[in-house]
Amino acid sequence: MDLGQINDAINGDRRSLARTLSAIENGSININDVKQNVKITNKLQAPNWQSLAITGAPGVGKSCLIDKLLSIWAGSGLKIALLAIDPSSPRTGGALLGDRVRITSVDDESLKDNIYIRSIATRKSSGNVPLIVADMVDFLHVAGWERVVIETVGSGQSEVRCAAIADRIVVVEGPARGDGVQAEKAGLLELADAVIVNKSDLSGAEKHAEELLESFELGLGDAPPVMLTSALNENGVAEAASVLLDLPDSGRSVRARWRERLLAHYERKILESPKLDDILSSLAIGSISIDDALNTLGGR
Amino acid sequence: MGNNLRIVIAKPGLDGHDRGAKVVARTLRDAGHEVIYTGLRRTAKQIVETVRDEDARFLGLSSLSGAHNHLFPRVCELLIEEGLSDVIVFGGGIIPEDDRPALFSSGIKAIFGPGTPTDEILEFIDTASGMNDVGVGAKNDWHWQSAA
Numbered sequence: 001m002d003l004g005q006i007n008d009a010i011n012g013d014r015r016s017l018a019r020t021l022s023a024i025e026n027g028s029i030n031i032n033d034v035k036q037n038v039k040i041t042n043k044l045q046a047p048n049w050q051s052l053a054i055t056g057a058p059g060v061g062k063s064c065l066i067d068k069l070l071s072i073w074a075g076s077g078l079k080i081a082l083l084a085i086d087p088s089s090p091r092t093g094g095a096l097l098g099d100r101v102r103i104t105s106v107d108d109e110s111l112k113d114n115i116y117i118r119s120i121a122t123r124k125s126s127g128n129v130p131l132i133v134a135d136m137v138d139f140l141h142v143a144g145w146e147r148v149v150i151e152t153v154g155s156g157q158s159e160v161r162c163a164a165i166a167d168r169i170v171v172v173e174g175p176a177r178g179d180g181v182q183a184e185k186a187g188l189l190e191l192a193d194a195v196i197v198n199k200s201d202l203s204g205a206e207k208h209a210e211e212l213l214e215s216f217e218l219g220l221g222d223a224p225p226v227m228l229t230s231a232l233n234e235n236g237v238a239e240a241a242s243v244l245l246d247l248p249d250s251g252r253s254v255r256a257r258w259r260e261r262l263l264a265h266y267e268r269k270i271l272e273s274p275k276l277d278d279i280l281s282s283l284a285i286g287s288i289s290i291d292d293a294l295n296t297l298g299g300r
Numbered sequence: 301m302g303n304n305l306r307i308v309i310a311k312p313g314l315d316g317h318d319r320g321a322k323v324v325a326r327t328l329r330d331a332g333h334e335v336i337y338t339g340l341r342r343t344a345k346q347i348v349e350t351v352r353d354e355d356a357r358f359l360g361l362s363s364l365s366g367a368h369n370h371l372f373p374r375v376c377e378l379l380i381e382e383g384l385s386d387v388i389v390f391g392g393g394i395i396p397e398d399d400r401p402a403l404f405s406s407g408i409k410a411i412f413g414p415g416t417p418t419d420e421i422l423e424f425i426d427t428a429s430g431m432n433d434v435g436v437g438a439k440n441d442w443h444w445q446s447a448a
Contacts, residue, residue, distance in 0.1 A: 015383060018355035022306075093304055094329035100350060101339030107346050119354060121334045 001029045006038055010143050014116070017143055021118060024135050027272075031135040035142065048246055051137045051148045053129065053166035055188065058154030060174035061198040063102035064231040066151055071105040072241040073147065074114035081116040081145040083136060085129055087153050088121040095121035099151060116145060122153060124271050129153075131268040134165040165264070168193045168247050173212070175205035189215075191257060192224050193250045196240055200228040221252045270297050305429060307358040310338040310347040312375060315365035320392055320414075324360055327418040328425070344374040348382055356387065358425065361408075363393040373406035376436050380407070385437025388428050390444070392416070407436035410444035420447060 002023075008016035023029045056062055066082065073080050084099035097119035100106075106115045122130050129152050137148045150166055171192040189195065189212070197209040209226050216223035225243055229236040270276065275296055282288040288296075309325045311318055318340055325335045336354050338347060351359050359379075361372055372391055379387055390410040391403065400411050410424045424444045428434050434442060 014349075015352050015355075018353050022355045088334075089329065089332075092330055093332045095334045096325055096329045097334060097336045098339075101337060106349075107343075112349070117353060119334075119336050 001033060001037065003037060006034055009139075010038060012144070017116065017140075018118070020139060020143075021136050024139055025120070025132055027132075031138050034139065038142070047146060048248070049147070049167035050141055051150060051166045052168045052170060052244065052247075053150045053152055054170045054172060055152040056154065056172035057174070060154075060172045061231050062151055062154060062172050063099055065172060065196065065198050065229060065237070066149060067103045067105050068231050068234060068237045069241050069244070070103070070115055070149070071108070071111060072238060073245065074105065074111040077114070078147055079114050079116075079145050081118070081140045081148045082151060083118050083120055083133055083148060084151045085120045085122060085133070085153050088123050093123070097121060116140070125267065129165060131165065131264050137165065165261075168244075168249070170194045170196060170244065170247075173197045173208065174199050175202045175208050190219075190252070191260075193247055193252075194224050194244060195226045196229055197226065198229050198231055200235060201230040201233055222250065224250050224252070273297055304332050304334055305358060305425070306334045306336065306354060306356045307360060307425075308336045308338065308347070308351050308354060308356040309360045309362065310342055310350070310375075311340045311362055312342055312344060312347055312371040313363065313365055313367045314341060315363055315367070316340060317364040317393075318362070320364065321360075321362040323418065324362070324392065324412075324421060327421060328360075331422050331425075333425070344371060344378050347375055348378040348384065351379065351387055352382055352384060357429065359387055359389045361389065361391045363391070363395070366394070368393065368395050368403065369399055372403050372408055376407035380437045384435075386435035388434055389436045390421075390424065404443045405441070407438070409434055409436075409442070410446065412446055416446060 005016045006020050009020045024031060054062055054066055070080060070082060082103065084103070086095055086097045086099065088095040099119055100117060103117055106112050106117050120130070120133060125131065129150060133150060140148050169191050171188055173195060175197065195212055197205050197212070199205055205228055209228050213223060213226045216226070227236060227240045227243060229240050231237060279288070279293045279296060283290070283293055307328055309321050311321055321337070325337050328335045336350065336356060338350055347359070361375060363371060368391065376389060379385065379389070389408050390412070391408050392412040395403070395411050395413060403411060409428060412421055433440060
């Protein structure tokens with residue numbers, strides 16, 4: 001463990017921060033060892049939340065909206081990091097990480113000291129947020145980044161697993177998502193602490209927001225806030241930024257969140273097992289069964 | 301697989317032609333690397349900050365605007381100033397033969413023109429990643445001899 005580098009990262013050196021995050025991501029250092037070995041001088045005031053996952057289907061405008069939110073938050077003096085996650089190819093392991101194309105707030109001279117952006121590939125993990133991101137979030141807090149936004153891979157229901165690591169979950173929707181897909185979206189929306197219907201400049205956005213609100217009010221517990229924004233015209237974004245910053249834990253679906261967390265941790269345990277390669281080879285030639293594999297991996 | 305590198309592919313300056321950059325990005329992705337694409341019209345400073353924050357080992361610059369003689373060395377200078385001397389920089393686009401020696405001496409380690417087989421770029425990445433002291437701040441004059 002390169003303690004000099006870690007201390008430089010904590011003292012504000014961006015390159016050391018980037019390198020330390022890589023070391024955590026690659027598993028060459030462990031966040032708990034880091035925390036035990038460094039003097040944590042950045043005493044952060046415990047804010048309402050430290051990590052916020054922003055998720056939703058591809059093309060609803062997550063990146064654009066996040067860019068505007070970052071500008072507003074960083075402009076108000078918050079130090080804010082974005083971990084932008086894109087998928088790795090299951091075939092080659094490669095990834096094209098393109099979130100920076102739309103995120104330009106970090107180019108603003110007056111804001112860039114308050115914004116750190118890091119693109120992350122899902123690598124071996126099957127979910128939309130690899131669990132190692134939780135450790136990266138942890139280190140960013142140690143290094144004085146008050147709030148961390150996690151932009152998940154844009155896809156359907158699999159994103160629920162981001163619940164495993166974020167303090168809050170925001171689901172971004174677009175207009176005209178149609179009645180037929182309501183049921184399909186249920187999994188994700190049930191875990192949301194807030195919902196944003198973006199592209200409010202297009203027709204159907206308002207109607208969709210009303211439908212969502214109605215469906216929440218039929219459910220148990222308090223309805224999460226449902227907000228309309230147009231990241232393009234910046235309508236409603238300032239209001240959303242302020243609501244999100246103080247977003248309380250909805251307290252909804254607590255068991256469901258723990259279920260996702262448990263599954264995510266279990267998956268990580270399997271993926272990081274030194275026995276995994278051998279087990280996969282044995283499975284491939286048929287010398288063991290799935291039950292045998294699970295028994296071995298489960299450590300029983 | 302397993303030997304994945306983080307590589308930034310950047311488009312410096314006023315230049316809207318990104319097909320080359322996208323082909324290279326895709327080639328590197330398919331070879332198992334993690335490619336961070338900056339999008340169009342980035343300044344040298346923005347590119348260097350991206351390389352720093354993303355902890356990239358390689359930086360690929362693509363230029364078809366004719367401004368490479370200004371932009372490529374500027375990026376190299378700033379990388380060294382920022383303490384990123386070990387980042388390996390390569391370039392591509394419309395780069396006349398006569399311009400290349402000066403770019404190589406500014407720290408660019410390979411230049412790929414139109415018609416370069418994508419395999420050659422991968423070969424360069426493999427070779428350079430296995431070498432010591434080939435970053436932008438290296439004190440030797442090694443550079444890749446492109447066949448194209």
